[in-house]
Amino acid sequence: MVSIQPADIHPTSFLQPSALDCSPNQQLLPLSAQIEANGHLQVGGCDVPQLVEQYGSPLYIVDEQTVRGACQQYRQAFQRYYPGSSQVLYASKAWSCMALCALVVSEELGLDVVSGGELYTALQADVDPAVIYFHGNNKSVAELEMALTTGCTLIADNWLELERLVELIAITQPKTPPRVMLRLTPGIECHTHEYIRTGHLDSKFGFDPQQIDQVLAFAQHHPQINWVGLHAHIGSQIFELQPHQDLTQVMVEWLTKAQSLGLPMSELNIGGGLGMRYVESDDPPSIDEWSEVICTGILQACQTAKLPLPKLLCEPGRSLIGPACVTAYTMGAQKHIPDIRTYLAVDGGMSDNPRPITYQSIYSAAVANCMDKAATEIVTIAGKHCESGDILLKDVALPPSQPGDVLVIMGTGAYNYSMASNYNRLPRPAAVLVYDGDANLILRRETYQDLIRQDCFPR
Numbered sequence: 230m231v232s233i234q235p236a237d238i239h240p241t242s243f244l245q246p247s248a249l250d251c252s253p254n255q256q257l258l259p260l261s262a263q264i265e266a267n268g269h270l271q272v273g274g275c276d277v278p279q280l281v282e283q284y285g286s287p288l289y290i291v292d293e294q295t296v297r298g299a300c301q302q303y304r305q306a307f308q309r310y311y312p313g314s315s316q317v318l319y320a321s322k323a324w325s326c327m328a329l330c331a332l333v334v335s336e337e338l339g340l341d342v343v344s345g346g347e348l349y350t351a352l353q354a355d356v357d358p359a360v361i362y363f364h365g366n367n368k369s370v371a372e373l374e375m376a377l378t379t380g381c382t383l384i385a386d387n388w389l390e391l392e393r394l395v396e397l398i399a400i401t402q403p404k405t406p407p408r409v410m411l412r413l414t415p416g417i418e419c420h421t422h423e424y425i426r427t428g429h430l431d432s433k434f435g436f437d438p439q440q441i442d443q444v445l446a447f448a449q450h451h452p453q454i455n456w457v458g459l460h461a462h463i464g465s466q467i468f469e470l471q472p473h474q475d476l477t478q479v480m481v482e483w484l485t486k487a488q489s490l491g492l493p494m495s496e497l498n499i500g501g502g503l504g505m506r507y508v509e510s511d512d513p514p515s516i517d518e519w520s521e522v523i524c525t526g527i528l529q530a531c532q533t534a535k536l537p538l539p540k541l542l543c544e545p546g547r548s549l550i551g552p553a554c555v556t557a558y559t560m561g562a563q564k565h566i567p568d569i570r571t572y573l574a575v576d577g578g579m580s581d582n583p584r585p586i587t588y589q590s591i592y593s594a595a596v597a598n599c600m601d602k603a604a605t606e607i608v609t610i611a612g613k614h615c616e617s618g619d620i621l622l623k624d625v626a627l628p629p630s631q632p633g634d635v636l637v638i639m640g641t642g643a644y645n646y647s648m649a650s651n652y653n654r655l656p657r658p659a660a661v662l663v664y665d666g667d668a669n670l671i672l673r674r675e676t677y678q679d680l681i682r683q684d685c686f687p688r
């Protein structure tokens with residue numbers, strides 16, 4: 230086992246001195262996280278090892294305070310920095326389930342959905358279609374119909390969709406013209422730590438900006454549609470502010486063009502993409518800083534162009550839900566390979582968090598029942614799937630641990646459950662929402678019966 234200096238990484242450094250004025254996306258642990266006198270990690274006033282005992286393992290633990298805090302920071306920042314009207318939407322693909330839809334809507338957010346299934350989930354959670362925005366680069370006819378019947382706003386992505394929409398409207402004759410935004414590719418390409426601006430963009434999403442004249446002409450010729458505005462989304466886990474600042478300029482140019490053609494467009498949706506901290510060295514801007522750049526960018530560009538202020542929308546996913554969750558696992562087998570590596574296996578893996586194997590994503594971890602011990606060993610956390618690549622975390626510093634200890638991986642709220650699978654027929658874990666010492670199931674653990682629910686024998 231490799232040894233490191235105890236002072237190198239001490240778990241308490243995961244905790245922030247004053248959680249209240251913190252931007253959740255800059256924290257490794259949820260805002261309510263604390264260490265109890267017995268060295269246990271506590272989230273939402275609940276003892277993490279005890280939650281695992283009660284609800285089973287692995288377990289997604291979602292901190293309500295962090296979710297609400299992130300919603301409030303987005304909303305308040307848009308109110309503070311933008312004098313026009315605004316609406317923050319939660320990009321529900323980050324984690325779509327009824328309880329989380331209802332939770333963010335209770336904080337006056339709307340939702341963005343990208344499939345009939347996500348729309349269905351939102352509707353079942355009683356979300357008002359007036360605050361639902363439906364994205365997707367290949368919506369089926371059935372999905373378009375669903376959008377038209379529910380009356381949510383459609384974000385049109387391509388020509389086929391526009392043609393199908395016109396046909397559907399001719400057939401269904403809706404009483405009010407459907408609300409439609411146009412998605413354009415802005416030619417701003419973001420990688421996590423650098424970005425480039427290109428004349429056109431290699432993206433499967435949205436209309437090519439070179440086609441804007443044609444698309445706007447199509448809009449002019451189809452008054453049966455309520456063309457409410459324009460949309461763009463430049464990427465995810467973005468740490469720079471410049472790409473979004475540039476996006477505000479490009480979008481106001483587009484809007485100026487649309488309005489000069491007499492189109493009544495009055496909404497701009499700037500997408501999501503603000504990054505979050507997964508490891509100590511990540512340094513994303515705060516929700517407030519990001520929102521200020523968006524709001525002042527649009528404001529100034531509109532003043533320069535002498536445009537009335539559009540309604541401004543944004544769609545954070547990861548930065549809103551990611552930091553709110555930790556996944557708790559029970560540690561099992563340990564394999565020491567002298568002079569090479571120590572593997573600590575947990576009772577989940579790529580089925581509950583496919584991001585490491587898919588994107589080589591890095592996370593932070595701690596042992597929830599010995600948060601007071603110094604991290605003196607470098608280990609590799611392995612999942613239990615039949616894939617050598619099923620490694621959740623490579624070369625992480627942890628205190629000495631043994632089978633039965635509870636490992637937490639931090640920042641697992643975004644794109645974990647939503648991308649989870651039943652690989653190797655592992656039932657999906659449960660999720661609990663914690664607040665002030667209270668835990669509530671928001672997703673039941675799958676059972677073996679659930680696994681064979683869709684199985685049938687041929688006749």
Ligand SMILES: *Cc1c(COP(=O)(O)O)cnc(C)c1O
Nearest residue numbers: 320462465501502544545546547
């Ligand atoms: C994925 C996505 C988002 C959210 O992105 P995050 O990086 O999670 O904030 C917002 N809008 C659209 C259209 C998306 O596809």
